[in-house]
Amino acid sequence: MEIQIFIAEPRCHSLTAPFIVDAPMNRLIFEAWMKPNSLRPCRRAISSSSTMWLHKSERAAQLIKQRGAWLLFLPAYSPDLNPIEMAFSKLKTLLKKRAARSFDAITKASGEFVGLFSIDECLNFFRAAGYEAE
Numbered sequence: 001m002e003i004q005i006f007i008a009e010p011r012c013h014s015l016t017a018p019f020i021v022d023a024p025m026n027r028l029i030f031e032a033w034m035k036p037n038s039l040r041p042c043r044r045a046i047s048s049s050s051t052m053w054l055h056k057s058e059r060a061a062q063l064i065k066q067r068g069a070w071l072l073f074l075p076a077y078s079p080d081l082n083p084i085e086m087a088f089s090k091l092k093t094l095l096k097k098r099a100a101r102s103f104d105a106i107t108k109a110s111g112e113f114v115g116l117f118s119i120d121e122c123l124n125f126f127r128a129a130g131y132e133a134e
Contacts, residue, residue: 004106005021006018006110007030008084010083015117018110020106034059081129083125083129086129087125
């Protein structure tokens with residue numbers, strides 16, 4: 001069975017830094033995505049992070065700090081408190097409609113879909129999760 005992992009960085013204005021891997025997620029893949037040249041610097045001092053074990057990597061914490069951010073771990077997991085879950089829900093719906101099943105099809109479709117996230121919609125993901133968003 002093929003496993004494709006899609007990660008991205010939700011911002012108040014867009015879904016950025018899309019990264020697709022044709023393998024199960026692990027610490028090395030997550031840290032490669034976190035490298036400073038992969039993600040833009042943060043304007044704010046907070047980087048939200050779930051309690052997922054990958055986010056607790058010492059190297060990931062260092063990379064986040066290099067971006068000018070700090071880790072803020074959310075309480076016990078709840079998709080309602082996580083803007084990325086709301087964005088991914090939309091992305092998964094679009095992928096299902098496209099019937100993208102192979103890695104290449106998912107990669108192509110995801111590249112097209114990331115641009116469909118409007119500024120208002122991205123702001124609403126954060127507001128619905130209880131964050132103040134500009």
